[in-house]
Amino acid sequence: MLYVKGFLVALQGVPVTVGVTLIAMVTGVVLGLVLALMKMSRIKVLTALASLYIEIIRGTPLIVQALIMAYGLPQLLQSSGISFRWPYLIIPAVIVCGLNSAAYVAEVIRSGIQAVDKGQMEAARSIGMTRAQAMKLIVIPQALKIVLPSFGNEFVSLIKETSVLSYVGVVEILRKGALWNAATFNTFEAYIGVALVYMLLTIPSSKLVKHLEKKMANSNAE
Amino acid sequence: MSSIIQVKGLKKNFGALQVLKGVDAAIEENEVVCIIGPSGSGKSTFLRCLNRLEEITEGEILIDGVHLSKENENEVRTEMGMVFQSFNLFPHMSVLDNVTIGPRKVRGIDRKEAEKKALELLARVGLRDKADGYPSSLSGGQKQRVAIARALAMNPKIILFDEPTSALDPEMVGEVLDVMKGLTHGGMTLVIVTHEMGFAKEVADRVLFMDEGYIIEQGTPDEIFSHPKEERTKNFLSKVL
Numbered sequence: 001m002l003y004v005k006g007f008l009v010a011l012q013g014v015p016v017t018v019g020v021t022l023i024a025m026v027t028g029v030v031l032g033l034v035l036a037l038m039k040m041s042r043i044k045v046l047t048a049l050a051s052l053y054i055e056i057i058r059g060t061p062l063i064v065q066a067l068i069m070a071y072g073l074p075q076l077l078q079s080s081g082i083s084f085r086w087p088y089l090i091i092p093a094v095i096v097c098g099l100n101s102a103a104y105v106a107e108v109i110r111s112g113i114q115a116v117d118k119g120q121m122e123a124a125r126s127i128g129m130t131r132a133q134a135m136k137l138i139v140i141p142q143a144l145k146i147v148l149p150s151f152g153n154e155f156v157s158l159i160k161e162t163s164v165l166s167y168v169g170v171v172e173i174l175r176k177g178a179l180w181n182a183a184t185f186n187t188f189e190a191y192i193g194v195a196l197v198y199m200l201l202t203i204p205s206s207k208l209v210k211h212l213e214k215k216m217a218n219s220n221a222e
Numbered sequence: 223m224s225s226i227i228q229v230k231g232l233k234k235n236f237g238a239l240q241v242l243k244g245v246d247a248a249i250e251e252n253e254v255v256c257i258i259g260p261s262g263s264g265k266s267t268f269l270r271c272l273n274r275l276e277e278i279t280e281g282e283i284l285i286d287g288v289h290l291s292k293e294n295e296n297e298v299r300t301e302m303g304m305v306f307q308s309f310n311l312f313p314h315m316s317v318l319d320n321v322t323i324g325p326r327k328v329r330g331i332d333r334k335e336a337e338k339k340a341l342e343l344l345a346r347v348g349l350r351d352k353a354d355g356y357p358s359s360l361s362g363g364q365k366q367r368v369a370i371a372r373a374l375a376m377n378p379k380i381i382l383f384d385e386p387t388s389a390l391d392p393e394m395v396g397e398v399l400d401v402m403k404g405l406t407h408g409g410m411t412l413v414i415v416t417h418e419m420g421f422a423k424e425v426a427d428r429v430l431f432m433d434e435g436y437i438i439e440q441g442t443p444d445e446i447f448s449h450p451k452e453e454r455t456k457n458f459l460s461k462v463l
Contacts, residue, residue: 120312122306123310125275126275126299128296128297128328128329129296130296133327133328142313142314
């Protein structure tokens with residue numbers, strides 16, 4: 001059955017897709033936290049830089065960012081006399097997905113931090129903690145708990161967004177399907193197979209996120 | 223010997239709203255001072271200025287002879303605990319961790335020692351058996367008692383209480399007031415904003431009556447409750463007593 005074959009071919013791309021998604025997610029959360037703190041900082045330069053970054057990244061398509069990073073950057077360096085080529089195109093792909101995710105995650109984290117009751121910071125300061133200690137020990141842990149479901153949603157989105165990386169030469173799920181299509185012309189079976197594999201990843205993940213959301217709602221209801 | 227808390231010409235505005243219009247006060251070491259007054263009088267704001275949770279617009283606050291400023295606020299706060307109306311326990315930590323985190327992270331005391339002291343304090347407020355529980359499993363009165371233990375864990379010279387029983391169901395008010403009464407013998411300065419007149423009468427060395435951003439009158443509980451001099455004081459007391 002060609003549909004099965006299409007599915008199995010697409011399935012071969014799963015390790016790359018999931019790998020890229022996971023690394024991008026971790027990068028996105030770490031960088032996103034930094035950006036969120038920068039944006040909330042009282043140092044105007046940091047606020048401006050973070051805001052600028054977030055505006056630009058959220059204002060441009062991921063695929064454009066990927067092209068700039070994967071092909072544009074080497075060409076720019078070469079024209080300045082620096083010989084540069086990405087050893088593997090998956091490297092700029094992962095970087096771009098991480099940088100992209102960070103911009104969205106930053107806003108999520110920022111809203112999470114602002115959702116933490118003001119009294120928490122006050123109580124922490126009242127026992128002598130510095131603002132930094134209070135953020136690290138009291139506010140941010142609670143903020144992350146609040147936005148955990150949103151992280152889950154970002155993860156599901158990322159899984160699907162990595163499909164654009166097929167355009168910059170990364171052999172993930174979509175590219176596997178596209179290559180098989182190019183070789184056999186079983187176009188419909190190829191892309192149905194691709195779609196099914198994505199669903200295989202996203203549907204359980206979404207269910208997990210809903211489960212997490214329920215857990216959060218229950219733990220908050222006292 | 224100068225007072226442990228000295229307030230001179232304290233004014234506090236929130237934007238265009240003048241909440242404190244010029245307050246002078248002196249609180250002595252080991253004194254128990256209760257601040258009473260109608261809503262909006264500025265009592266809580268005054269209290270929160272003392273540990274700089276609110277920044278003053280004008281005037282001066284001296285804590286133990288030191289001018290309170292942004293530069294020393296953290297240090298001053300290690301000697302000045304606060305108990306909030308809404309408890310503000312840290313929900314993501316156990317009761318024990320709530321009490322030990324201050325000593326461990328701010329004073330650098332090691333975990334074992336901090337936990338030993340914390341368990342003593344929790345026993346003192348009657349909640350030793352709840353040490354491994356989480357705040358969400360506690361009643362309001364229990365939460366407030368943990369909050370008091372958390373403040374005590376830092377070994378402060380002064381504890382500020384911002385309407386500590388106002389958010390409690392009536393049947394739990396007593397257990398918290400009992401704990402607070404226990405503190406009045408402990409050689410600590412207590413500044414308590416409260417609506418519990420009976421409590422103030424019983425434990426206060428001095429009562430301050432505030433209204434519309436000023437201290438209208440102050441004196442011993444007997445002076446204030448039984449022989450108020452000012453009209454506004456009499457007015458307020460007639461409504462609440």
